[in-house]
Amino acid sequence: MRIIDVDFVSDLVDACQYFWSAGWGEYHAGNISYLLDEKELNQIQDYLECIKTVKVDFDTSGLEGKTFMITRSGAAFRTMKKRYEKDLGIIRFKENSYDILWGFDHGTGSPTSELPAHVLCHRARLADDPKNKIVMHCHPTYLNAMTMIHSLDEEEFTKTLWKMNSECPLVFPEGVSVLPWMVCGEGPIGPATARKMKNKRVVIWPFHGIFSSGASIADAIGLIEAIDKNAHIYVLVKSNIIHSMSDENVQELKDHFGLK
Numbered sequence: 001m002r003i004i005d006v007d008f009v010s011d012l013v014d015a016c017q018y019f020w021s022a023g024w025g026e027y028h029a030g031n032i033s034y035l036l037d038e039k040e041l042n043q044i045q046d047y048l049e050c051i052k053t054v055k056v057d058f059d060t061s062g063l064e065g066k067t068f069m070i071t072r073s074g075a076a077f078r079t080m081k082k083r084y085e086k087d088l089g090i091i092r093f094k095e096n097s098y099d100i101l102w103g104f105d106h107g108t109g110s111p112t113s114e115l116p117a118h119v120l121c122h123r124a125r126l127a128d129d130p131k132n133k134i135v136m137h138c139h140p141t142y143l144n145a146m147t148m149i150h151s152l153d154e155e156e157f158t159k160t161l162w163k164m165n166s167e168c169p170l171v172f173p174e175g176v177s178v179l180p181w182m183v184c185g186e187g188p189i190g191p192a193t194a195r196k197m198k199n200k201r202v203v204i205w206p207f208h209g210i211f212s213s214g215a216s217i218a219d220a221i222g223l224i225e226a227i228d229k230n231a232h233i234y235v236l237v238k239s240n241i242i243h244s245m246s247d248e249n250v251q252e253l254k255d256h257f258g259l260k
């Protein structure tokens with residue numbers, strides 16, 4: 001059996017493919033991490049060996065012994081189906097380091113540069129919901145547009161999204177978090193995102209994208225779908241016209257063509 005034939009691996013590859021088709025995972029955008037449980041570890045045990053150990057400079061307390069499947073730095077979601085052994089990898093945390101156990105092109109690549117945001121978000125979500133398994137990041141088109149035309153106050157942002165559809169308060173009753181704009185990658189944005197995830201499943205990075213989490217891939221994707229769909233409606237109904245014909249221009253047309 002190939003590792004891609006294991007359900008959770010093929011589900012992850014399908015999720016990447018879906019992000020690309022939705023227009024949320026262009027070029028090297030997007031990253032996903034999945035926390036493996038004992039049953040899933042047993043399913044792929046034969047594939048795992050310590051290829052190398054990598055030191056990290058963020059606080060790994062509470063992560064030791066946890067094993068994640070995670071996308072590679074520079075991975076392309078469009079071609080994930082063909083390149084999953086290069087663009088996915090499995091890592092297990094130790095104190096201040098992790099072992100690469102599979103993938104990343106035999107350990108020559110490395111996990112996404114958003115690794116600290118991912119695993120610190122896992123830790124924050126697990127404290128709130130022990131069933132949490134997934135953290136994903138992508139660039140939803142209409143949500144990014146909404147961050148450019150709406151206040152970034154997270155209460156106001158949440159209320160606007162809730163009002164777009166009667167089902168929104170049911171889908172994300174706890175609301176969404178919004179960070180101020182920050183430099184992405186390794187650095188303060190990871191811990192800042194994790195702090196916001198202590199009591200929310202979604203964190204929005206203005207002018208960039210979203211971090212979503214959940215007990216399953218379907219839950220985490222569903223949240224993004226619901227938020228981007230309603231951001232789309234907001235963008236459609238909010239007038240952002242800065243140039244258009246004036247009343248006088250329309251009158252000129254009327255006069256010129258003799259319109260009634």
Ligand SMILES: [Zn+2]
Pocket residue numbers: 029030137138139184208209
């Ligand atoms: Zn991004």
